[in-house]
Amino acid sequence: MQRFILFGICISLSYASFAQEKPYLGAEIRTIETFQYGKFEVRMKPSEASGMIYSFFTFYDEPDFASNWNEIDVEILGRYSNEVQFNAITGNHQMFEKRYVLPFNPHEDFHNYAFTWTPAYIAWSVDGVEVYRQTGAHIAKMNRPQKLMMNVWPSHSVGWAGPIDATKIPLQAEYDFVKYYSYQLNPKDQDTFKLKWTDNFDKLDYGRWQLATHTFDTNECVFTPDNTVVEEGILKLKLTKPIDEEVVVMPTQFIESATCVANTSKKYEMYIPVKVKFYAPVNRMYCKPEFFTVSEGVVKHVYLDMDLMYVILYVDGLDIRKIKTQKVLYKPTVPGSEKFIQDVAIK
Numbered sequence: 369m370q371r372f373i374l375f376g377i378c379i380s381l382s383y384a385s386f387a388q389e390k391p392y393l394g395a396e397i398r399t400i401e402t403f404q405y406g407k408f409e410v411r412m413k414p415s416e417a418s419g420m421i422y423s424f425f426t427f428y429d430e431p432d433f434a435s436n437w438n439e440i441d442v443e444i445l446g447r448y449s450n451e452v453q454f455n456a457i458t459g460n461h462q463m464f465e466k467r468y469v470l471p472f473n474p475h476e477d478f479h480n481y482a483f484t485w486t487p488a489y490i491a492w493s494v495d496g497v498e499v500y501r502q503t504g505a506h507i508a509k510m511n512r513p514q515k516l517m518m519n520v521w522p523s524h525s526v527g528w529a530g531p532i533d534a535t536k537i538p539l540q541a542e543y544d545f546v547k548y549y550s551y552q553l554n555p556k557d558q559d560t561f562k563l564k565w566t567d568n569f570d571k572l573d574y575g576r577w578q579l580a581t582h583t584f585d586t587n588e589c590v591f592t593p594d595n596t597v598v599e600e601g602i603l604k605l606k607l608t609k610p611i612d613e614e615v616v617v618m619p620t621q622f623i624e625s626a627t628c629v630a631n632t633s634k635k636y637e638m639y640i641p642v643k644v645k646f647y648a649p650v651n652r653m654y655c656k657p658e659f660f661t662v663s664e665g666v667v668k669h670v671y672l673d674m675d676l677m678y679v680i681l682y683v684d685g686l687d688i689r690k691i692k693t694q695k696v697l698y699k700p701t702v703p704g705s706e707k708f709i710q711d712v713a714i715k
Contacts, residue, residue, distance in 0.1 A: 390583055390587075390588060390589050390590045390671075391588060391589075391609070391610075391671070391672075392522055392537065392588055392589035392590075392607055392608065392609060392610070393589055393590055393591075393592045393594070393595055393606075393607070393608045393609070393610055394519065394520050394521040394522070394587070394589035394590070394591050394592070394595060394605070394606075394607045395519060395520055395579075395580075395591055395592065395593075395595035395596045395605035395606055395607070396517065396518070396519035396520075396521075396579070396580035396582075396591040396596075396605070397517065397518050397519070397577050397578070397579055397580070397596055397603070397605065398427075398429075398515045398516065398517040398518075398577065398578050398580065399515050399516045399517070399576060399577060399578070400515075400575070400576060400577070400578055401515070401516075401576070402513035402514060402515050403426065403513065403514055403515075403516060403548065404511070404512070404513045404514070405485050405486055405487065405550075405551035406484075406485060406548060406549055406550050406551045406561065406564075407482060407483070407484045407485075407547075407548070407549035407551070407561040408424070408426065408440075408482060408483055408484075408485070408516055408546075408547070408548060408549075409480060409481070409482035409546070409547040409548075409549070410424045410442070410480070410481055410482070410518070410543060410545070410546050410547075411478050411479070411480050411481075411543070411544035411545050412424065412444075412478065412479070412481065412518075412541060412542060412543045412544065413474070413475065413476075413477060413478045413479070413541070413542045413544075414444050414446065414474065414475055414520070414540075414541040414542070415446060415475060415536065415539035415540055415541065416446055416449065416473075416475035416536075417446040417447075417533045417536035417537070417539050418446055418447040418529070418530035418531055418532065418533040418536075419446065419447065419522045419523060419526075419529050419530050419531055419532030419533055419588075420445070420446035420447075420520065420521070420522055420523075420529065420532075420533075420536075420539065420607065421443055421444075421445060421446070421519075421520070421521050421522070421523055421529060422443070422444045422445075422446070422519075422520050422541040422605075423441060423442065423443050423444075423517070423518055423519050423520075424441075424442040424481060424517075424518050424543075424546075425439060425440060425441040425442060425443070425516075425517055425518075426438075426439065426440045426485070426514035426515065426516050426517065427439045427514055427515055427517055428512035428513065428514045428515075429514075429515060430512075434460070434461075435459070435460060436459070436512060437457050437458055437459055437460065437461050437462075438457070438458060438509075438510055438511070438512035438514055439455070439456070439457040439514070440455070440456050440457075440483055440485055440490060440510070440514070441453070441454065441455035441456075441457070442454060442481045442482075442483060442492065443455065444474050444475075445528075445529055445530070446475070446529075446530075446533075446536075446539075447529060447530035449473045449474075449475065450469055450470050450471075450472070450473060450474075451467055451468065451469055451470060451474075452467075452468050452470055452474060452481065452494065453465065453466070453467050453468070454466045454468060454483070454492045454500055456490050456502055456506065456507075456510060458506045458509040458510055459506075459509055462506065464502055464504075464506055466492075466500050466502075468492075468494075468499055468500055470494065478542070478544050479494065479495055480493075480494070480495050480496060481493070481494055482496075484551075484559075484561065485510065485551070486551055486553075486559055487507070487508070487511070487553075488503065488507065489501055489502060489503045489507060490502045490507060490510065516546070516548065518541070518543060518546075518603075518605060519580070519591065519605060520539075520540065520541045520605045520606070520607050521587045521588070521589050521591075521607070522587070522588040522589055522607065523586050523587065523588065524586055524587075524588050525586055532588060534609075537607055537608065537609055538606060538607060538608040538609070539606070539607050540604045540605060540606040540607065541604070541605045542602050542603070542604055543569065543602065543603040543604075543605070544568075544569070544601070544602060545566060545567060545568050545569065546566070546567045546569075547563060547565070547566045547567075548563075548564050548565055549561035549562055549563050549564060550562050550564050568601060569598050569601055569602060569603040570598075570601055571598055572596070572597075572598045572603070579591075579593035579596050580593075581593065585634050585635060589607060595607070595608060610676075622646055622647065622650060622654065622698060622708050622710065623644055623645070623646060623647070623696070623698055623710050623712050624645045624646060624647045625644075625645045625712065625715065626642055626643070626644045626645075626695075626696040626712045626713065626714045626715065627642065627643045627645070627714065627715045628640065628641070628642055628643075628686075628688060628691050628714055628715070629641050629642070629643045629680070633682070636668070636669055636682040638684075639668055639669070639682035639683055639684050639686075640665070640682070640683045640684075640686040640688060641680050641681065641682055641683070642662070642680070642681040642683055642686070642696060642714060643678055643679075643680055643681075644660070644678060644679050644680075644681060644696055644698075644712070645677065645678040646676070646677055646678060648677075649676035649677055650672075650676055651676075652672055653702055654700050654702060654705065654708075655670060655672045655679050656670070656700075657669065657670040658701075659698060659699060659700045659701065660679075660681055660696060660697070660698055661696070661697045661699070662681070662683050662686060662694060662695070662696055662697070662714075663693075663694050663695045663697070664685065664686060664687060664690070664694055665683040665684055665685040665686035665687075665694075666683065666684045666685055667681050667682070667683055668682050668683065668684050669681075669682040670682075681696070691714050691715075692713070692714070692715075694713070694714045695711045695712060695713050695714060696711065696712050696714060697709075697710075697711045698710045698711070698712070
């Protein structure tokens, strides 16, 4: 999976600390139980949309994961109409990736995807037929207990996932069932796999699954439990926008204050963040980057918080030693919004 090693660190951080930086809400589910070897099978159907990642994978999520990375992936990218990607990741994020061309569009119907993990090989199958197998020295390093996981998220890696097509949101990945088979090497040196459990998603089994509330650097969403639902025997992991962007709120005055704050962003760590607080929740249409300027410095990026009460401006060239002499100028160009032009001193 195309993610930075900050993934595991971010798991321990609060949902709120990332909310200001993520324009979308996604979903992730993982087992409470860990596994070492076995067969893992899913029947799934993801939506078709550029920029989106839909997954079925195992992952070692202990504190030393960065140096002892263990992950096995089945990933379907929304940008492709005939492809699935397989990946094994070991050590310090060393990837062994394979793009496999499918004889069908994975977004049009449910299909079965599975991988078998043994001490000697990892093999992937589609609709019950093995289509790819990995052997070699890296397989011996795939020896950590891993959790079984599924998620849906938009990637800012355009070269890999394609540009995010926000017009397709809301969207979802649907999972019909998940099966786990234990692994055993019998006396005749033959691999055997025994079905241990099947989850048909008649309900969400909280004794088996945990719901995520984190994010990571390449991910443009925050995972929220609200986007994991079970309906009519189907697990649905949803990707949504935080608000109904068609709703327009027109307060009498927009900005209450502007404050220089600590930078918690890895993506924009080279810039100075300024928190601009509103008197009332506002619509995203009033928070475009070109509406905000700073007396000294250039606004490089704007994130609207999910509660719609403030934005974070990431400013290049702002001298914090002279912060009390700086102002934020807000000048929206939305029709009828001329009366909302303001300049606010930065505290």
